[in-house]
Amino acid sequence: MIMNAATLEAPVTFTRQLPVRDIRVAAPLKTQCSACHLKELCLPCGMTGDDVVRLDGLLFGRRKVKLGQPLYHEGDRFQYIYAVRSGTFKSSLTLQDGRDQVTGFHMAGELMGLDGVAQGHHASGATALEDAEICAIPYEHLNELSAAHSNMHHLVSRLMSREIVREHSLMMLLGSMNAEERLAAFLLNLSQRMKARGYSASEFHLRMSRAEIGSYLGMKLETVSRTFSAFQQRGLLEVDKRHIRILDLAGLSRALDMRIH
Amino acid sequence: MIMNAATLEAPVTFTRQLPVRDIRVAAPLKTQCSACHLKELCLPCGMTGDDVVRLDGLLFGRRKVKLGQPLYHEGDRFQYIYAVRSGTFKSSLTLQDGRDQVTGFHMAGELMGLDGVAQGHHASGATALEDAEICAIPYEHLNELSAAHSNMHHLVSRLMSREIVREHSLMMLLGSMNAEERLAAFLLNLSQRMKARGYSASEFHLRMSRAEIGSYLGMKLETVSRTFSAFQQRGLLEVDKRHIRILDLAGLSRALDMRIH
Protein backbone atom coordinates (compact mmCIF):
# COMPACT_ATOMS: atom_id res chain seq x y z
CA MET A 1 0.00 0.00 0.00
CA ILE A 2 1.26 3.41 -0.94
CA MET A 3 1.26 6.03 1.77
CA ASN A 4 0.03 9.47 0.93
CA ALA A 5 0.56 12.90 2.41
CA ALA A 6 -2.34 12.47 4.82
CA THR A 7 -0.84 9.28 6.19
CA LEU A 8 2.40 11.06 6.88
CA GLU A 9 0.58 13.68 8.94
CA ALA A 10 -1.46 11.16 10.92
CA PRO A 11 -1.47 11.55 14.72
CA VAL A 12 0.62 9.27 16.91
CA THR A 13 -0.16 8.17 20.45
CA PHE A 14 1.89 9.77 23.19
CA THR A 15 2.05 8.17 26.60
CA ARG A 16 4.71 9.42 28.95
CA GLN A 17 6.79 12.46 29.76
CA LEU A 18 10.47 12.70 29.06
CA PRO A 19 12.47 14.85 31.49
CA VAL A 20 14.35 17.04 29.07
CA ARG A 21 15.52 20.41 30.30
CA ASP A 22 16.35 21.97 26.97
CA ILE A 23 13.65 24.59 26.52
CA ARG A 24 13.82 24.26 22.78
CA VAL A 25 12.26 20.84 23.00
CA ALA A 26 8.78 22.07 23.66
CA ALA A 27 6.83 18.82 23.63
CA PRO A 28 8.78 16.18 25.53
CA LEU A 29 6.62 13.11 25.07
CA LYS A 30 7.11 9.45 24.49
CA THR A 31 6.21 7.89 21.22
CA GLN A 32 6.77 4.35 20.10
CA CYS A 33 8.88 3.86 17.04
CA SER A 34 7.07 0.60 16.29
CA ALA A 35 3.82 2.55 15.94
CA CYS A 36 5.29 5.24 13.71
CA HIS A 37 4.31 5.40 10.07
CA LEU A 38 7.87 6.40 9.25
CA LYS A 39 9.52 3.34 10.74
CA GLU A 40 10.50 1.96 7.36
CA LEU A 41 12.51 5.08 6.57
CA CYS A 42 13.66 6.37 9.92
CA LEU A 43 15.75 5.16 12.82
CA PRO A 44 14.38 1.60 12.85
CA CYS A 45 15.25 1.16 9.18
CA GLY A 46 16.48 -2.35 8.49
CA MET A 47 15.72 -3.63 11.98
CA THR A 48 13.97 -6.89 12.67
CA GLY A 49 10.69 -7.03 14.57
CA ASP A 50 12.33 -7.81 17.91
CA ASP A 51 14.74 -4.94 17.71
CA VAL A 52 12.04 -2.46 16.80
CA VAL A 53 10.15 -3.49 19.93
CA ARG A 54 13.27 -2.83 21.99
CA LEU A 55 13.50 0.57 20.35
CA ASP A 56 10.16 1.33 21.99
CA GLY A 57 12.06 1.79 25.21
CA LEU A 58 13.55 4.87 23.63
CA LEU A 59 12.36 8.18 25.03
CA PHE A 60 12.31 11.23 22.88
CA GLY A 61 10.72 14.64 22.60
CA ARG A 62 8.74 16.20 19.83
CA ARG A 63 8.87 19.73 18.59
CA LYS A 64 7.34 21.89 15.90
CA VAL A 65 9.58 24.19 13.89
CA LYS A 66 8.18 26.97 11.75
CA LEU A 67 9.37 27.94 8.27
CA GLY A 68 12.70 29.69 8.42
CA GLN A 69 13.30 28.78 12.07
CA PRO A 70 16.51 27.06 13.07
CA LEU A 71 16.28 23.67 14.77
CA TYR A 72 19.86 23.98 15.93
CA HIS A 73 22.81 26.14 15.03
CA GLU A 74 26.29 25.29 13.90
CA GLY A 75 28.36 25.09 17.08
CA ASP A 76 25.47 24.27 19.41
CA ARG A 77 26.17 21.64 22.01
CA PHE A 78 25.38 18.20 20.60
CA GLN A 79 22.70 16.55 22.70
CA TYR A 80 20.05 15.20 20.37
CA ILE A 81 19.79 13.39 17.12
CA TYR A 82 16.79 14.69 15.21
CA ALA A 83 14.38 12.75 13.04
CA VAL A 84 12.09 14.62 10.67
CA ARG A 85 8.43 13.78 11.24
CA SER A 86 7.01 16.17 8.68
CA GLY A 87 8.28 19.08 6.64
CA THR A 88 11.68 19.71 5.10
CA PHE A 89 14.96 20.98 6.51
CA LYS A 90 18.26 22.13 5.13
CA SER A 91 21.61 21.57 6.80
CA SER A 92 24.18 24.26 6.23
CA LEU A 93 27.44 25.59 7.50
CA THR A 94 28.83 29.09 7.45
CA LEU A 95 32.05 29.79 5.62
CA GLN A 96 34.69 32.17 6.92
CA ASP A 97 33.42 34.89 4.64
CA GLY A 98 29.87 34.70 5.99
CA ARG A 99 28.14 32.92 3.12
CA ASP A 100 26.64 29.60 3.89
CA GLN A 101 27.01 26.28 2.17
CA VAL A 102 24.06 23.89 2.11
CA THR A 103 25.23 20.37 2.92
CA GLY A 104 21.92 18.55 2.72
CA PHE A 105 18.15 18.55 2.54
CA HIS A 106 16.14 16.37 4.89
CA MET A 107 12.65 14.95 4.48
CA ALA A 108 10.28 12.93 6.65
CA GLY A 109 12.01 9.95 8.24
CA GLU A 110 15.52 11.27 7.70
CA LEU A 111 17.97 11.98 10.49
CA MET A 112 19.92 15.14 11.24
CA GLY A 113 22.71 16.05 13.60
CA LEU A 114 24.93 12.97 13.29
CA ASP A 115 27.89 15.19 12.51
CA GLY A 116 27.79 16.40 16.12
CA VAL A 117 28.99 13.13 17.64
CA ALA A 118 32.61 13.79 16.66
CA GLN A 119 33.21 17.04 18.51
CA GLY A 120 30.32 17.22 20.94
CA HIS A 121 28.87 20.18 19.10
CA HIS A 122 27.04 20.47 15.81
CA ALA A 123 29.28 20.95 12.80
CA SER A 124 26.34 22.26 10.77
CA GLY A 125 23.05 23.94 11.54
CA ALA A 126 19.54 22.89 10.52
CA THR A 127 16.75 25.20 9.36
CA ALA A 128 13.12 24.44 8.48
CA LEU A 129 12.21 25.10 4.84
CA GLU A 130 8.51 24.79 5.71
CA ASP A 131 6.53 24.29 8.90
CA ALA A 132 7.83 21.04 10.28
CA GLU A 133 7.84 18.63 13.17
CA ILE A 134 10.72 16.60 14.54
CA CYS A 135 11.58 13.92 17.10
CA ALA A 136 14.52 14.86 19.33
CA ILE A 137 16.34 11.71 20.42
CA PRO A 138 18.73 12.22 23.35
CA TYR A 139 22.00 10.78 22.13
CA GLU A 140 23.19 9.62 25.55
CA HIS A 141 19.95 7.84 26.16
CA LEU A 142 20.16 6.11 22.79
CA ASN A 143 23.58 4.87 23.80
CA GLU A 144 22.39 3.58 27.16
CA LEU A 145 19.62 1.69 25.45
CA SER A 146 21.94 0.14 22.90
CA ALA A 147 24.44 -0.79 25.61
CA ALA A 148 21.71 -2.98 27.11
CA HIS A 149 20.91 -4.65 23.80
CA SER A 150 24.15 -5.46 22.10
CA ASN A 151 22.80 -6.10 18.64
CA MET A 152 21.09 -2.73 18.65
CA HIS A 153 24.49 -1.33 19.16
CA HIS A 154 25.23 -1.05 15.46
CA LEU A 155 22.24 1.13 14.88
CA VAL A 156 23.86 4.52 15.13
CA SER A 157 26.99 3.26 13.43
CA ARG A 158 24.97 2.06 10.46
CA LEU A 159 23.10 5.32 10.24
CA MET A 160 26.31 7.31 10.32
CA SER A 161 27.92 5.12 7.74
CA ARG A 162 24.88 5.71 5.56
CA GLU A 163 25.55 9.41 5.91
CA ILE A 164 29.15 8.91 4.84
CA VAL A 165 28.01 7.00 1.77
CA ARG A 166 25.48 9.71 0.98
CA GLU A 167 28.21 12.33 1.13
CA HIS A 168 30.41 10.24 -1.12
CA SER A 169 27.84 10.43 -3.86
CA LEU A 170 27.52 14.16 -3.38
CA MET A 171 31.28 14.45 -3.67
CA MET A 172 31.31 12.64 -6.96
CA LEU A 173 28.47 14.84 -8.11
CA LEU A 174 30.40 17.99 -7.21
CA GLY A 175 33.67 16.60 -8.45
CA SER A 176 32.74 15.24 -11.83
CA MET A 177 29.42 16.51 -13.14
CA ASN A 178 28.41 19.59 -15.08
CA ALA A 179 25.42 21.80 -14.30
CA GLU A 180 22.84 19.73 -16.17
CA GLU A 181 24.03 16.45 -14.70
CA ARG A 182 23.98 17.93 -11.21
CA LEU A 183 20.47 19.23 -11.48
CA ALA A 184 19.26 16.02 -13.11
CA ALA A 185 20.82 13.98 -10.30
CA PHE A 186 19.26 16.27 -7.74
CA LEU A 187 15.79 16.01 -9.25
CA LEU A 188 15.96 12.25 -9.69
CA ASN A 189 17.08 11.87 -6.08
CA LEU A 190 14.25 14.07 -4.88
CA SER A 191 11.81 12.17 -7.05
CA GLN A 192 12.85 8.85 -5.51
CA ARG A 193 12.58 10.21 -1.99
CA MET A 194 9.13 11.62 -2.68
CA LYS A 195 8.06 8.28 -4.08
CA ALA A 196 9.40 6.42 -1.03
CA ARG A 197 7.18 8.67 1.09
CA GLY A 198 4.07 7.97 -0.90
CA TYR A 199 4.04 11.19 -2.88
CA SER A 200 4.09 11.42 -6.63
CA ALA A 201 7.50 10.76 -8.12
CA SER A 202 6.77 12.96 -11.12
CA GLU A 203 5.16 16.04 -9.66
CA PHE A 204 6.22 17.86 -6.52
CA HIS A 205 6.89 21.16 -4.88
CA LEU A 206 10.44 22.31 -4.15
CA ARG A 207 10.81 23.62 -0.63
CA MET A 208 14.15 25.25 -1.33
CA SER A 209 15.09 28.35 -3.30
CA ARG A 210 17.25 28.40 -6.41
CA ALA A 211 20.04 29.83 -4.29
CA GLU A 212 19.81 26.93 -1.84
CA ILE A 213 19.78 24.38 -4.64
CA GLY A 214 22.76 26.15 -6.15
CA SER A 215 24.66 26.16 -2.90
CA TYR A 216 24.02 22.45 -2.47
CA LEU A 217 25.00 21.60 -6.04
CA GLY A 218 27.95 23.93 -6.27
CA MET A 219 26.54 26.33 -8.84
CA LYS A 220 25.12 29.85 -8.90
CA LEU A 221 21.39 30.46 -8.63
CA GLU A 222 21.28 31.88 -12.15
CA THR A 223 22.79 28.70 -13.51
CA VAL A 224 20.20 26.65 -11.64
CA SER A 225 17.46 28.74 -13.17
CA ARG A 226 18.91 28.50 -16.65
CA THR A 227 19.29 24.76 -16.36
CA PHE A 228 15.66 24.40 -15.30
CA SER A 229 14.68 26.41 -18.37
CA ALA A 230 16.86 24.26 -20.60
CA PHE A 231 15.24 21.07 -19.29
CA GLN A 232 11.84 22.60 -19.87
CA GLN A 233 12.65 23.58 -23.45
CA ARG A 234 13.78 20.04 -24.13
CA GLY A 235 10.47 18.72 -22.83
CA LEU A 236 12.00 16.92 -19.87
CA LEU A 237 10.22 19.01 -17.24
CA GLU A 238 7.48 21.48 -16.65
CA VAL A 239 8.74 24.14 -14.27
CA ASP A 240 6.62 26.82 -12.67
CA LYS A 241 8.69 28.48 -9.98
CA ARG A 242 8.94 25.78 -7.36
CA HIS A 243 6.39 23.45 -8.82
CA ILE A 244 8.07 20.66 -10.77
CA ARG A 245 6.54 18.12 -13.09
CA ILE A 246 8.82 15.52 -14.57
CA LEU A 247 7.63 14.69 -18.07
CA ASP A 248 10.45 12.42 -19.18
CA LEU A 249 12.03 10.54 -16.33
CA ALA A 250 14.02 8.34 -18.69
CA GLY A 251 15.29 11.42 -20.50
CA LEU A 252 16.48 12.94 -17.26
CA SER A 253 18.27 9.72 -16.37
CA ARG A 254 19.90 9.75 -19.75
CA ALA A 255 21.27 13.21 -18.96
CA LEU A 256 23.34 11.38 -16.36
CA ASP A 257 24.37 8.41 -18.47
CA MET A 258 25.47 10.78 -21.20
CA ARG A 259 28.45 11.49 -19.02
CA ILE A 260 30.43 8.80 -20.87
CA HIS A 261 33.57 10.09 -22.47
CA MET B 1 59.32 15.61 21.20
CA ILE B 2 58.83 15.59 17.49
CA MET B 3 58.55 12.21 15.81
CA ASN B 4 60.42 11.65 12.62
CA ALA B 5 60.07 9.21 9.77
CA ALA B 6 62.20 6.63 11.52
CA THR B 7 59.96 6.70 14.59
CA LEU B 8 56.93 6.02 12.44
CA GLU B 9 58.57 2.92 11.02
CA ALA B 10 59.72 1.61 14.40
CA PRO B 11 58.98 -2.07 15.14
CA VAL B 12 56.10 -3.04 17.44
CA THR B 13 55.88 -6.09 19.67
CA PHE B 14 53.56 -8.86 18.54
CA THR B 15 52.41 -11.47 20.99
CA ARG B 16 49.51 -13.64 19.93
CA GLN B 17 47.77 -15.04 16.92
CA LEU B 18 44.41 -13.82 15.72
CA PRO B 19 42.23 -16.45 14.02
CA VAL B 20 41.34 -14.61 10.84
CA ARG B 21 40.53 -16.67 7.80
CA ASP B 22 40.73 -13.96 5.20
CA ILE B 23 43.86 -14.84 3.26
CA ARG B 24 44.46 -11.22 2.41
CA VAL B 25 45.36 -10.52 6.00
CA ALA B 26 48.74 -12.16 5.83
CA ALA B 27 50.10 -11.33 9.28
CA PRO B 28 47.37 -11.90 11.84
CA LEU B 29 49.04 -10.85 15.05
CA LYS B 30 48.17 -9.01 18.20
CA THR B 31 49.58 -5.61 18.89
CA GLN B 32 48.74 -3.29 21.72
CA CYS B 33 47.31 0.08 20.80
CA SER B 34 48.72 1.56 23.99
CA ALA B 35 52.22 0.72 22.79
CA CYS B 36 51.72 2.13 19.31
CA HIS B 37 53.51 5.30 18.32
CA LEU B 38 50.42 6.32 16.38
CA LYS B 39 48.03 6.19 19.29
CA GLU B 40 47.61 9.97 19.38
CA LEU B 41 46.33 9.98 15.81
CA CYS B 42 44.67 6.63 15.33
CA LEU B 43 41.82 4.67 16.87
CA PRO B 44 42.60 5.61 20.51
CA CYS B 45 42.52 9.32 19.62
CA GLY B 46 40.96 11.31 22.42
CA MET B 47 40.68 8.36 24.80
CA THR B 48 41.69 8.52 28.44
CA GLY B 49 44.42 6.28 29.84
CA ASP B 50 41.97 3.71 31.19
CA ASP B 51 40.15 3.33 27.92
CA VAL B 52 43.35 2.91 25.95
CA VAL B 53 44.29 0.05 28.23
CA ARG B 54 40.93 -1.59 27.55
CA LEU B 55 41.61 -1.17 23.84
CA ASP B 56 44.58 -3.47 24.33
CA GLY B 57 42.11 -6.33 24.46
CA LEU B 58 41.51 -5.64 20.78
CA LEU B 59 42.86 -8.21 18.37
CA PHE B 60 43.87 -7.23 14.90
CA GLY B 61 46.00 -8.34 12.02
CA ARG B 62 48.74 -6.62 10.16
CA ARG B 63 49.46 -6.59 6.49
CA LYS B 64 51.86 -5.05 4.02
CA VAL B 65 50.51 -3.59 0.81
CA LYS B 66 52.76 -2.74 -2.11
CA LEU B 67 52.55 0.36 -4.28
CA GLY B 68 49.55 0.16 -6.59
CA GLN B 69 48.03 -2.82 -4.82
CA PRO B 70 44.45 -2.67 -3.62
CA LEU B 71 43.76 -3.16 0.10
CA TYR B 72 40.12 -3.78 -0.64
CA HIS B 73 37.80 -3.19 -3.56
CA GLU B 74 34.58 -1.31 -3.85
CA GLY B 75 31.84 -3.86 -3.19
CA ASP B 76 33.99 -6.22 -1.10
CA ARG B 77 32.33 -7.66 1.96
CA PHE B 78 32.86 -5.34 4.91
CA GLN B 79 34.72 -7.17 7.65
CA TYR B 80 37.58 -4.97 8.81
CA ILE B 81 38.28 -1.38 9.58
CA TYR B 82 41.79 -0.53 8.48
CA ALA B 83 44.28 1.75 10.17
CA VAL B 84 47.29 2.97 8.22
CA ARG B 85 50.56 2.12 9.99
CA SER B 86 52.85 3.50 7.31
CA GLY B 87 52.53 4.62 3.73
CA THR B 88 49.71 6.40 1.95
CA PHE B 89 46.43 5.19 0.47
CA LYS B 90 43.73 6.62 -1.72
CA SER B 91 40.05 5.80 -1.45
CA SER B 92 38.11 5.85 -4.67
CA LEU B 93 34.90 4.74 -6.26
CA THR B 94 34.12 3.86 -9.83
CA LEU B 95 31.54 5.86 -11.73
CA GLN B 96 29.10 4.29 -14.12
CA ASP B 97 31.25 5.28 -17.06
CA GLY B 98 34.30 3.50 -15.68
CA ARG B 99 36.35 6.49 -14.51
CA ASP B 100 37.10 6.63 -10.86
CA GLN B 101 36.61 9.40 -8.36
CA VAL B 102 39.08 9.78 -5.52
CA THR B 103 37.24 10.38 -2.25
CA GLY B 104 40.16 10.64 0.10
CA PHE B 105 43.85 10.21 0.88
CA HIS B 106 44.94 8.41 4.03
CA MET B 107 48.15 8.73 5.98
CA ALA B 108 49.65 6.99 9.02
CA GLY B 109 47.18 6.76 11.88
CA GLU B 110 44.12 7.38 9.73
CA LEU B 111 41.26 4.95 9.35
CA MET B 112 39.71 3.51 6.21
CA GLY B 113 36.64 1.46 5.47
CA LEU B 114 34.10 3.12 7.75
CA ASP B 115 31.76 3.57 4.82
CA GLY B 116 31.25 -0.20 4.76
CA VAL B 117 29.26 -0.33 7.97
CA ALA B 118 26.09 0.92 6.30
CA GLN B 119 25.60 -1.78 3.70
CA GLY B 120 27.89 -4.55 4.87
CA HIS B 121 30.15 -4.04 1.88
CA HIS B 122 32.67 -1.37 1.05
CA ALA B 123 31.26 1.63 -0.78
CA SER B 124 34.73 2.62 -1.95
CA GLY B 125 38.00 0.83 -2.59
CA ALA B 126 41.44 1.56 -1.14
CA THR B 127 44.75 1.43 -3.01
CA ALA B 128 48.31 1.94 -1.78
CA LEU B 129 50.10 4.95 -3.26
CA GLU B 130 53.42 3.65 -1.91
CA ASP B 131 54.56 0.53 -0.10
CA ALA B 132 52.48 0.53 3.06
CA GLU B 133 51.47 -1.36 6.14
CA ILE B 134 48.08 -1.49 7.83
CA CYS B 135 46.26 -2.86 10.86
CA ALA B 136 43.09 -4.77 10.01
CA ILE B 137 40.62 -4.48 12.87
CA PRO B 138 37.74 -6.98 12.74
CA TYR B 139 34.64 -4.84 13.02
CA GLU B 140 32.56 -7.45 14.85
CA HIS B 141 35.28 -7.94 17.39
CA LEU B 142 35.55 -4.20 17.96
CA ASN B 143 31.83 -4.18 18.66
CA GLU B 144 32.04 -7.05 21.11
CA LEU B 145 34.77 -5.29 22.97
CA SER B 146 32.88 -2.03 23.15
CA ALA B 147 29.73 -3.83 24.28
CA ALA B 148 31.68 -4.95 27.36
CA HIS B 149 32.92 -1.44 28.11
CA SER B 150 30.04 0.92 27.65
CA ASN B 151 32.02 4.14 27.53
CA MET B 152 34.19 2.75 24.75
CA HIS B 153 31.02 2.33 22.87
CA HIS B 154 31.15 5.80 21.36
CA LEU B 155 34.51 5.14 19.83
CA VAL B 156 33.42 4.04 16.40
CA SER B 157 30.58 6.53 16.38
CA ARG B 158 32.96 9.38 17.06
CA LEU B 159 35.33 8.22 14.37
CA MET B 160 32.53 7.99 11.85
CA SER B 161 31.20 11.36 12.77
CA ARG B 162 34.68 12.72 12.24
CA GLU B 163 34.55 11.27 8.77
CA ILE B 164 31.23 13.01 8.11
CA VAL B 165 32.69 16.32 9.26
CA ARG B 166 35.73 15.76 7.06
CA GLU B 167 33.50 15.19 4.06
CA HIS B 168 31.54 18.33 4.87
CA SER B 169 34.65 20.41 4.44
CA LEU B 170 35.43 18.67 1.18
CA MET B 171 31.91 19.42 0.00
CA MET B 172 32.33 23.10 0.69
CA LEU B 173 35.65 22.98 -1.07
CA LEU B 174 34.10 21.41 -4.15
CA GLY B 175 30.99 23.54 -3.93
CA SER B 176 32.42 26.99 -3.45
CA MET B 177 36.09 27.27 -4.27
CA ASN B 178 37.98 27.91 -7.48
CA ALA B 179 41.03 25.98 -8.67
CA GLU B 180 43.61 27.99 -6.71
CA GLU B 181 41.63 27.88 -3.50
CA ARG B 182 41.15 24.15 -3.85
CA LEU B 183 44.80 23.40 -4.37
CA ALA B 184 45.81 25.79 -1.58
CA ALA B 185 43.35 24.10 0.80
CA PHE B 186 44.67 20.70 -0.25
CA LEU B 187 48.30 21.65 0.31
CA LEU B 188 47.63 23.32 3.66
CA ASN B 189 45.71 20.27 4.80
CA LEU B 190 48.54 17.97 3.73
CA SER B 191 51.05 20.24 5.41
CA GLN B 192 49.19 20.06 8.72
CA ARG B 193 48.90 16.29 8.52
CA MET B 194 52.59 15.93 7.77
CA LYS B 195 53.42 18.16 10.70
CA ALA B 196 51.17 16.14 13.03
CA ARG B 197 53.19 13.08 12.02
CA GLY B 198 56.52 14.67 12.79
CA TYR B 199 57.48 15.44 9.22
CA SER B 200 58.28 18.87 7.89
CA ALA B 201 55.21 21.01 7.33
CA SER B 202 56.90 22.97 4.57
CA GLU B 203 58.63 20.33 2.49
CA PHE B 204 57.22 16.97 1.48
CA HIS B 205 56.73 14.48 -1.26
CA LEU B 206 53.34 13.98 -2.89
CA ARG B 207 52.42 10.35 -3.18
CA MET B 208 49.60 10.97 -5.62
CA SER B 209 49.62 11.92 -9.29
CA ARG B 210 48.24 15.14 -10.71
CA ALA B 211 45.30 13.15 -12.03
CA GLU B 212 44.53 11.79 -8.56
CA ILE B 213 44.78 15.22 -6.99
CA GLY B 214 42.51 16.53 -9.73
CA SER B 215 39.96 13.80 -9.22
CA TYR B 216 39.90 14.51 -5.51
CA LEU B 217 39.62 18.28 -5.96
CA GLY B 218 37.19 18.18 -8.86
CA MET B 219 39.49 19.55 -11.52
CA LYS B 220 41.44 18.25 -14.52
CA LEU B 221 45.06 17.21 -14.18
CA GLU B 222 46.17 20.01 -16.51
CA THR B 223 44.51 22.57 -14.26
CA VAL B 224 46.26 21.08 -11.24
CA SER B 225 49.58 21.38 -13.04
CA ARG B 226 48.90 24.95 -14.16
CA THR B 227 47.88 25.96 -10.66
CA PHE B 228 51.08 24.50 -9.23
CA SER B 229 53.03 26.55 -11.78
CA ALA B 230 51.07 29.69 -10.91
CA PHE B 231 51.83 29.24 -7.21
CA GLN B 232 55.47 28.75 -8.05
CA GLN B 233 55.64 31.87 -10.19
CA ARG B 234 54.14 33.87 -7.34
CA GLY B 235 56.81 32.56 -5.01
CA LEU B 236 54.42 30.63 -2.81
CA LEU B 237 55.88 27.21 -3.60
CA GLU B 238 58.78 25.41 -5.13
CA VAL B 239 57.50 22.52 -7.19
CA ASP B 240 59.60 19.80 -8.75
CA LYS B 241 57.28 17.08 -9.97
CA ARG B 242 56.02 15.56 -6.73
CA HIS B 243 58.42 17.30 -4.43
CA ILE B 244 56.80 20.31 -2.77
CA ARG B 245 58.39 23.05 -0.75
CA ILE B 246 56.10 25.66 0.74
CA LEU B 247 57.89 29.00 0.75
CA ASP B 248 55.06 31.24 1.92
CA LEU B 249 52.60 29.45 4.15
CA ALA B 250 50.84 32.68 5.08
CA GLY B 251 50.52 33.55 1.42
CA LEU B 252 48.89 30.21 0.68
CA SER B 253 46.47 30.74 3.55
CA ARG B 254 45.64 34.15 2.17
CA ALA B 255 44.69 32.48 -1.10
CA LEU B 256 41.85 30.97 0.89
CA ASP B 257 40.85 34.08 2.81
CA MET B 258 40.76 36.00 -0.44
CA ARG B 259 37.52 34.19 -1.09
CA ILE B 260 35.62 37.14 0.43
CA HIS B 261 33.16 38.74 -1.92
Added chain:
DNA sequence: CGTCTTTTTGAATACTGTCAATTTAAGTGG
Protein backbone atom coordinates in the same frame (compact mmCIF):
# COMPACT_ATOMS: atom_id res chain seq x y z
C1' DC C 1 -1.41 48.93 -3.34
C1' DG C 2 3.40 49.26 -2.78
C1' DT C 3 7.60 46.84 -1.09
C1' DC C 4 10.51 43.08 -0.87
C1' DT C 5 12.03 38.71 -2.37
C1' DT C 6 12.50 35.27 -5.79
C1' DT C 7 13.01 33.97 -10.38
C1' DT C 8 14.06 34.53 -15.15
C1' DT C 9 16.73 36.14 -18.95
C1' DG C 10 20.43 38.67 -21.57
C1' DA C 11 25.20 40.06 -22.57
C1' DA C 12 29.94 40.10 -21.52
C1' DT C 13 33.63 38.12 -18.96
C1' DA C 14 36.43 34.79 -16.63
C1' DC C 15 37.61 30.36 -15.75
C1' DT C 16 38.31 25.64 -16.56
C1' DG C 17 38.34 21.91 -19.88
C1' DT C 18 39.94 19.93 -24.22
C1' DC C 19 43.24 18.77 -27.57
C1' DA C 20 47.84 18.50 -28.84
C1' DA C 21 52.76 18.82 -28.53
C1' DT C 22 56.93 18.55 -25.73
C1' DT C 23 59.77 17.39 -21.85
C1' DT C 24 61.23 14.55 -18.22
C1' DA C 25 61.61 10.52 -15.68
C1' DA C 26 61.42 5.67 -15.12
C1' DG C 27 61.61 1.23 -16.65
C1' DT C 28 62.73 -2.72 -20.07
C1' DG C 29 65.47 -5.49 -22.63
C1' DG C 30 69.08 -6.17 -26.10
Added chain:
DNA sequence: CCACTTAAATTGACAGTATTCAAAAAGACG
Protein backbone atom coordinates in the same frame (compact mmCIF):
# COMPACT_ATOMS: atom_id res chain seq x y z
C1' DC D 1 75.38 0.73 -21.02
C1' DC D 2 72.41 2.42 -24.30
C1' DA D 3 68.33 2.49 -27.22
C1' DC D 4 63.59 1.93 -26.70
C1' DT D 5 59.13 2.16 -24.60
C1' DT D 6 55.91 3.89 -21.36
C1' DA D 7 54.01 6.96 -17.99
C1' DA D 8 53.75 11.52 -15.75
C1' DA D 9 53.97 16.33 -15.96
C1' DT D 10 54.20 20.77 -18.26
C1' DT D 11 52.70 24.18 -21.47
C1' DG D 12 50.15 26.49 -25.33
C1' DA D 13 46.07 27.54 -28.05
C1' DC D 14 41.34 27.34 -28.37
C1' DA D 15 36.60 26.02 -27.15
C1' DG D 16 33.02 25.58 -24.00
C1' DT D 17 30.75 26.29 -19.74
C1' DA D 18 29.60 28.71 -15.77
C1' DT D 19 29.81 33.26 -13.43
C1' DT D 20 29.04 38.07 -13.07
C1' DC D 21 26.50 42.12 -13.66
C1' DA D 22 22.25 44.03 -14.87
C1' DA D 23 17.44 44.42 -15.74
C1' DA D 24 12.82 42.93 -15.79
C1' DA D 25 8.93 40.04 -14.38
C1' DA D 26 6.22 37.59 -10.99
C1' DG D 27 4.68 36.52 -6.64
C1' DA D 28 4.39 37.03 -1.53
C1' DC D 29 3.17 39.89 2.27
C1' DG D 30 1.90 43.45 5.09
